Every structure is written in C-alpha cells, then in structure tokens.
Amino acid sequence: MFFGKDAQRFSGRLRRATERSFHRLDDRLPAASAGKLLRKAFPDHWAFLLGELALHSLIVLVLTGVFLTLFFDPGMSESTYDGSYAPLRGTRMTAAYASTLAISVDVRGGLFIRQIHHWAALTFVAAIGMHMLRIFFTGAFRRPREGNWAIGVTLFLLALLEGFCGYSLPDDLLSGTGLRTANTIMGSIPIVGTYLSFFAFGGEFPGHEIIPRLYVLHILLVPGILIALVTLHLILVVHLKHTQWRGPGRTNKNVMGQPMVPQWLAKSTGLFFIVTAVFAILGALGQINPVWNYGPYHADQVSTNAQPDWYVGFLEGALRLMPPWETNLWGHTIMWNVFIPAVVLPGLLFAVLYAYPFFERWVTADRGELHLCDRPREQHTRTGLGVAAISFYAVLLLAGGNDVIAFVFDLSLNTLTWVLRVAVVVLPPLAFMVTKWLCLALQHRDRDRLVEGDETGDVQQSVYGDLSEGRRPLPAPERYTLLARKTQLPLKPREEPVGTLSWRRRLQLSLSRWYYRDQVELPFVQEQQE
Numbered sequence: 057m058f059f060g061k062d063a064q065r066f067s068g069r070l071r072r073a074t075e076r077s078f079h080r081l082d083d084r085l086p087a088a089s090a091g092k093l094l095r096k097a098f099p100d101h102w103a104f105l106l107g108e109l110a111l112h113s114l115i116v117l118v119l120t121g122v123f124l125t126l127f128f129d130p131g132m133s134e135s136t137y138d139g140s141y142a143p144l145r146g147t148r149m150t151a152a153y154a155s156t157l158a159i160s161v162d163v164r165g166g167l168f169i170r171q172i173h174h175w176a177a178l179t180f181v182a183a184i185g186m187h188m189l190r191i192f193f194t195g196a197f198r199r200p201r202e203g204n205w206a207i208g209v210t211l212f213l214l215a216l217l218e219g220f221c222g223y224s225l226p227d228d229l230l231s232g233t234g235l236r237t238a239n240t241i242m243g244s245i246p247i248v249g250t251y252l253s254f255f256a257f258g259g260e261f262p263g264h265e266i267i268p269r270l271y272v273l274h275i276l277l278v279p280g281i282l283i284a285l286v287t288l289h290l291i292l293v294v295h296l297k298h299t300q301w302r303g304p305g306r307t308n309k310n311v312m313g314q315p316m317v318p319q320w321l322a323k324s325t326g327l328f329f330i331v332t333a334v335f336a337i338l339g340a341l342g343q344i345n346p347v348w349n350y351g352p353y354h355a356d357q358v359s360t361n362a363q364p365d366w367y368v369g370f371l372e373g374a375l376r377l378m379p380p381w382e383t384n385l386w387g388h389t390i391m392w393n394v395f396i397p398a399v400v401l402p403g404l405l406f407a408v409l410y411a412y413p414f415f416e417r418w419v420t421a422d423r424g425e426l427h428l429c430d431r432p433r434e435q436h437t438r439t440g441l442g443v444a445a446i447s448f449y450a451v452l453l454l455a456g457g458n459d460v461i462a463f464v465f466d467l468s469l470n471t472l473t474w475v476l477r478v479a480v481v482v483l484p485p486l487a488f489m490v491t492k493w494l495c496l497a498l499q500h501r502d503r504d505r506l507v508e509g510d511e512t513g514d515v516q517q518s519v520y521g522d523l524s525e526g527r528r529p530l531p532a533p534e535r536y537t538l539l540a541r542k543t544q545l546p547l548k549p550r551e552e553p554v555g556t557l558s559w560r561r562r563l564q565l566s567l568s569r570w571y572y573r574d575q576v577e578l579p580f581v582q583e584q585q586e
Contacts, residue, residue: 098320099300099313103190108324110183112331113176114286120173121275127163129155130225130271132264141348149227149352152267156226156347172339177222179335181215181367188212192412192442194429196299202413204292207285209409214282216367221274223365227267230345232353233362235266237375244394262355301429302540304533308427363457373455374401377477419568421547433502434541436495437571443491444484451480492574499576502538505530507579539578546572 098104131151137144139154141161149157159166188208191197197205220238224231239261242253258265297311306312314320338344364372374397381392416438417423432439454461455476462469514526530538547568549557557565 094315094317096294096316097298097311097313098316099298099311101301103194104298105327106183106187106190108327109331110180110187111286112328113180113183114282115328116176116332116335117173117180118279118283120169120176121279123169124159124166124173125275127155127159127166128152128225128271130268132227132267144348144351147352150267152225152227153347153352156228160348168336168339171342171344172335173222174344175338175342176335177219178365178367179331181212181219184208184212184215185367188409189442189446193432193439194299195426195435195438196429197413198426199417199423200296200425201292201299202417204289204296205413206410207289207292209406211282211285211289213406214278214285218274218278218282219365219367221270221278224270225267225274226345226347227353228347229350229353229357230347230362232262232355233358234364235262235353236355236358237372240391240394241398244391245399246388246390246395262353297427299427299429302537304536306428308425311427363460366453369456370449370452371398371402371456373452373458373476374398376458377452377455377473377480416571418564419547419571421545421568422542428540431541433495433498435544436492436499436574439495440488440492444488447487448480448484451476451483455480496574496576503576503579506535506538541578543575543577544572545575 129151133151134148135151135154137147137149137154137157139145139158139162141157144157156170159170161167191205191208220234224235224238239253239257242256243249245252253261256266256269257263258269298313300306300311300313303312314323363369375394378393378397381396383390383392430438432442455473458472458476459469461467462472509527509529512526512528516524516526518524529535547565549561549565
C-alpha cells in the first residue's frame with residue numbers, strides 16, 4: 057500500500073515536471089506546433105516521390121561533395137605530372153586536373169565517390185525536371201502555389217548552373233571544350249560580351265581565374281542558395297497544404313493521406329537508402345567521365361565526340377541547328393548563330409516557365425484556390441503545350457549529338473542537320489494537335505463511361521433478335537473521381553459594348569476561348585456533381 061502511494065506521488069511529480077519542461081520549451085521553440093507538424097498528412101501516390109528523389113539526390117551530392125573537397129585543388133598553376141598513372145607521366149597539367157587524377161587513381165575510394173557524385177548530379181537535375189513536369193501537367197502550380205512554382209524554376213536553373221560548374225572543374229580536355237563554348241556564348245552578347253568574358257576568365261581565354269571562381273560557385277555560393285531555397289520550398293509545401301488526386305472524401309479544403317510520423321518518415325527513409333544504394337552500384341559499375349582518357353586541357357586541342365551532360369545537351373543542339381547568321385555593324389560582328397540559340401532561347405524558355413501560372417490564371421474564369429490535381433486529359437490545351445515543349449526539347453537534345461548519330465548510323469551529317477531543323481519547327485505544333493486530339497478523345501470516353509458504364513464483354517440478344525453489348529455501372533470511387541472534375545469554361549465578356557473593349561481585354565477573351573474551347577462537359581448538371 058505504501059509502495060503504491062509512493063508510486064502515485066512519483067508519477068504525479070514526473071507528469072508535472074514533464075509539463076513544466078514542455079511549457080518552457082514551447083516558450084522558446086514551437087514545440088506545440090511541431091506536434092501538429094508530425095501528424096501532417098502526405099498523399100500516398102508514386103508521383104509525389106519525384107520531389108523526394110531530388111531531395112535525396114541533393115543529400116548524397118552534399119555528402120560526397122564534402123569528401124571530394126578534401127582532396128581537390130582548384131589551382132591553375134602547371135607542373136609536370138609524375139604520379140602513379142603511367143600513360144600521363146611527363147605531361148604538363150594544371151593542379152586542378154592533377155588533383156582530379158589523384159582522386160581517381162590514388163585516393164582510396166576516390167573514384168567510387170567521384171562517380172557517385174556525378175551520377176547523383178545527373179539524377180538530381182532529372183528528378184527536378186520530372187517533378188516540375190508532374191506539377192505542370194496536374195496543375196499543381198495554380199493558386200496559391202505560384203510563388204512555390206517560381207522557387208522550383210529557380211532551383212532548376214541553379215541546378216543547371218551547379219552542374220556546369222562541377223562539370224568544368226576537372227580541367228580535362230572535355231570540360232575545357234565546354235568552357236570554350238561558354239566563352240563563345242558570353243562573347244556573342246552584343247556590347248558587353250567581351251567584358252563579361254574578360255571578367256569571368258581573368259583575361260584572354262583560357263585565363264588563370266576561371267577554375268578557382270567556378271570552384272567557389274560550386275562548393276559555396278550555389279549550394280548555399282540551393283539549400284536555402286529547398287528549405288523555403290518545403291516550408292511552403294507544409295504551409296500551403298499538399299495537393300492531392302481527386303477521390304472520395306477529398307476536397308479543396310482537406311488533405312487525405314498518411315501522417316508524417318511514422319508512415320511517411322519510414323517510407324522516405326527507405327527511399328533514401330534505396331537511392332543511395334543505386335548510386336553506390338552505379339558508382340562501382342557504371343564508368344562516367346573518365347578524365348584520364350581525355351587528358352589535360354590545352355587551348356589548341358579539342359576532344360573528339362565531345363558531348364556535354366544531358367541537361368545542357370539542348371543548348372548544344374540549338375547551337376548546331378542554328379544557321380550561320382552574322383551581322384557586321386561599324387566594325388563589330390554580331391553572331392546571331394550563337395546569341396539566339398544560346399542566350400535568347402534559354403532566356404525565353406525560363407521566362408515562359410516563370411510566367412505560365414499567371415498566364416493560365418489570366419485566361420481562367422475561376423479565381424479560387426485549387427488543391428486537387430487535374431488529370432492531364434482534362435486540360436487538353438495545357439497538356440498539348442507541355443508535350444509540344446517536350447518534343448522541342450527532344451529534337452534539340454538529338455541535335456546535340458548529331459555528329460555521333462551520323463557516324464554510328466553512317467548518315468550524312470548535313471542531311472541529318474536539315475532533317476532536325478525541319479523537325480524542330482514542324483514537330484512541336486504536330487505534337488500539340490495530336491495530344492489535344494487524344495485528350496479530347498479520352499474526355500469523350502470518360503463521358504461515355506459515366507453514361508453507359510463499362511463493357512462487360514458479353515453480348516445480349518433480345519427476343520426480337522437485336523444484339524446489344526453488356527454494360528455495368530462504374531464502381532462508386534471511380535464514378536466519384538470522374539464526376540468531381542470541375543469543367544473550366546472560357547471567360548465571358550461583361551455587359552459592355554464590344555467596340556469599347558480594350559485590346560488587352562479582347563486578347564484575354566480570345567486566348568481564353570482558344571484555351572478552353574472544345575472542352576467536353578460532363579453529362580450531369582452542377583447540382584448533381586455537388
């Protein structure tokens with residue numbers, strides 16, 4: 057009995073001490089709100105793992121990058137190599153290339169970590185790109201997520217810059233060829249191009265400052281901005297709620313899924329270990345960027361079959377497809393064949409990516425918040441534009457390796473170049489029309505399924521000899537998902553004479569009609585849908 061009272065008093069004291077400690081912690085840190093955060097719901101669908109894949113790749117990049125930083129020397133001073141790699145002994149090379157070679161052949165596990173780092177970099181950019189495509193095709197960029205979309209586009213741009221900086225650091229013949237291309241692109245900018253090139257390279261190409269400056273960008277400035285923006289991106293995901301697919305019980309006012317702890321955390325941790333294991337296998341078995349085969353960079357040499365990493369392959373392809381147009385003005389040459397594909401085209405690309413959420417909102421009648429994902433077929437114009445952009449990018453990517461393709465398949469390089477020039481103009485509009493047609497066909501199919509149900513495969517014959525196919529109603533969850541779609545209609549002019557509309561208003565109405573025309577409406581009125 058006495059022991060029982062002591063146990064109760066001890067339990068009471070422990071509870072009060074715990075409460076006091078929690079309140080003191082909550083006064084200094086958001087301990088109470090952290091409990092709510094731990095129960096945040098995450099929708100359970102594979103498409104939402106693309107962003108996590110990019111995050112896990114970034115973690116692997118940081119960890120392997122710290123290791124490589126311990127052994128890499130970004131110096132541009134030259135010396136004669138006398139290391140353990142016999143084929144290059146007696147060769148003049150910079151400290152940057154010599155340290156890269158030492159990491160690859162002398163440092164225990166150095167080549168393994170360097171190749172993991174390279175594979176993770178390629179996956180990081182690819183995961184961001186796929187994540188952005190998922191957000192675009194499902195409409196997850198709409199209000200209130202326009203700012204988060206802009207952050208994502210900035211992350212993608214910074215990932216490209218970070219990849220180029222890391223690609224250039226070894227100072228081998230392949231990366232040096234890429235730096236020569238970068239120098240030409242900077243020099244093509246009218247008026248300020250030569251000044252930019254002199255500032256970046258510390259004088260005439262190749263200079264002695266570019267590698268140390270790229271090293272600072274690669275390990276300090278760009279990663280710091282990347283990590284800061286990723287943190288802000290995740291904070292906004294938590295604050296603005298997660299998007300989700302339509303389904304029973306799912307609305308614009310709730311999020312259904314698994315809690316952060318323990319379900320989501322366990323799955324995300326498992327994905328991280330799987331991703332790391334895949335990178336380890338690739339680092340051990342998949343050779344990538346063998347710098348010892350290329351040799352050190354010399355300004356009077358160019359590597360044969362020089363191909364950049366895939367994420368800048370479209371830029372290389374644009375340079376190869378552009379006709380040799382130049383203009384001479386007052387003794388100065390404007391290289392349109394470099395300036396347009398390498399400066400104007402990427403600038404327009406990212407400007408369109410930044411502006412697209414605001415454009416779609418401008419031509420859309422609905423002004424509310426949207427948290428439910430669209431099925432790509434339901435937004436036929438948006439999906440067509442996305443597929444057209446992908447086809448445009450694919451043609452440029454192929455053009456970036458047109459010399460290799462022509463050599464492997466024994467084709468005429470000039471003929472292949474002209475075929476790709478025609479394709480880059482013709483294929484995107486064709487892809488848009490075909491995609492829009494397919495989306496509208498799938499919308500009609502969904503409407504028919506709602507009205508008539510699914511085919512059973514049975515054929516019925518009436519007493520009069522008529523044949524009819526058997527149908528069964530759609531399952532309730534699937535019927536709910538199809539009916540919950542909100543049909544977007546074009547903007548309608550307000551009650552004002554047509555002649556008094558401003559050109560901006562007329563353009564808005566015309567674009568809205570083009571964007572939402574041909575939409576297949578559901579066979580039910582709005583009240584039945586609700």
